[in-house]
Amino acid sequence: MDKGTVGIIGAGTMGRGIAQVAASVGYDVILNDTTAKLVDSSTDRLRQDLARLVDKGKLEGAARDAILSHIRGSVDLRDMSAADIVVEAIFEDLDAKKKLFAALDEYCRPDVILGSNSSSLSILDMAMATKRPEKVVGIHFFNPVPLMKGVELVCTITTSFQTLEYARQFSASLGKQTWVAKDAPGFLSTRLLIPYLLDAMRLLESGFATKEDIDACCVLSFNYPMGPLTLSDLIGLDVLLNIANGMYGSFKDPKFAAPILLEKKVKAGQLGRKAGRGFYEYT
Numbered sequence: 001m002d003k004g005t006v007g008i009i010g011a012g013t014m015g016r017g018i019a020q021v022a023a024s025v026g027y028d029v030i031l032n033d034t035t036a037k038l039v040d041s042s043t044d045r046l047r048q049d050l051a052r053l054v055d056k057g058k059l060e061g062a063a064r065d066a067i068l069s070h071i072r073g074s075v076d077l078r079d080m081s082a083a084d085i086v087v088e089a090i091f092e093d094l095d096a097k098k099k100l101f102a103a104l105d106e107y108c109r110p111d112v113i114l115g116s117n118s119s120s121l122s123i124l125d126m127a128m129a130t131k132r133p134e135k136v137v138g139i140h141f142f143n144p145v146p147l148m149k150g151v152e153l154v155c156t157i158t159t160s161f162q163t164l165e166y167a168r169q170f171s172a173s174l175g176k177q178t179w180v181a182k183d184a185p186g187f188l189s190t191r192l193l194i195p196y197l198l199d200a201m202r203l204l205e206s207g208f209a210t211k212e213d214i215d216a217c218c219v220l221s222f223n224y225p226m227g228p229l230t231l232s233d234l235i236g237l238d239v240l241l242n243i244a245n246g247m248y249g250s251f252k253d254p255k256f257a258a259p260i261l262l263e264k265k266v267k268a269g270q271l272g273r274k275a276g277r278g279f280y281e282y283t
């Protein structure tokens with residue numbers, strides 16, 4: 001089962017999910033965040049998620065122990081010198097990501113591919129912050145990572161064929177199917193998703209429909225597994241606001257403009273499921 005080592009930067013919703021999936025197929029994982037407290041709370045959360053799977057009979061106790069034994073926490077980027085591939089999953093902030101890629105370029109072996117889990121930002125900008133732009137690629141997972149079958153690979157004009165192929169094989173080794181999108185704001189998936197989610201918020205904001213009816217309409221008529229407001233809470237309203245602002249800045253198209261309701265919710269700390277409250281309340 002010695003598959004190599006995956007470095008993951010950012011131990012939030014996505015980083016934790018990617019860590020779980022990689023560890024469950026036998027990769028060693030180095031899960032990095034900015035403080036030991038954040039790394040510890042992320043691994044605690046993962047332990048709880050896995051315990052719930054064991055309780056439901058969906059995971060053996062031994063498999064849970066194996067997953068946890070493959071993950072080690074890190075607060076020092078120099079630990080990435082041991083990684084065979086790195087996937088970045090920090091906040092959706094281009095300057096922060098560019099700084100991180102420049103640092104990773106310094107600490108990672110020269111042959112290592114650097115992937116970004118960004119939902120919308122320019123992968124080329126991240127690539128050009130390094131001296132290995134041909135080895136930088138978008139590896140965009142979906143939430144919740146253990147359940148979602150797809151990974152969007154984002155190819156810039158500098159990404160080499162070998163890098164794309166490596167990212168495809170890495171995703172396949174995690175049991176994920178891939179498609180390739182161009183490096184333009186929102187790629188393919190987010191460009192389709194954001195106007196849909198923001199429209200649902202606008203309908204709620206204008207009083208045209210209740211949140212329950214908006215969600216029920218999409219679940220019952222389009223056969224979507226969850227409605228747009230439930231999905232927004234799952235993604236994180238702060239994450240969505242950042243994405244919407246970035247895409248509006250790029251396209252200047254009103255369909256990407258964040259509704260005031262979304263801005264207010266983020267200001268009030270009602271960030272969705274992870275905060276216990278978003279459009280809905282969670283215990």
Ligand SMILES: NC(=O)c1ccc[n+]([C@@H]2O[C@H](COP(=O)([O-])OP(=O)(O)OC[C@H]3O[C@@H](n4cnc5c(N)ncnc54)[C@H](O)[C@@H]3O)[C@@H](O)[C@H]2O)c1
Nearest residue numbers: 010011012013014033034089090091092117118119143235
């Ligand atoms: N939430 C989703 O549904 C979703 C889906 C697909 C892609 N994404 C993308 O994945 C990325 C992460 O999103 P998330 O929802 O996991 O965010 P999150 O807020 O849950 O987690 C981000 C983590 O990154 C850490 N971090 C920030 N700067 C760092 C740095 N310099 N070094 C190390 N760690 C750092 C933060 O402390 C935090 O723990 C974003 O680019 C987002 O657009 C999110």
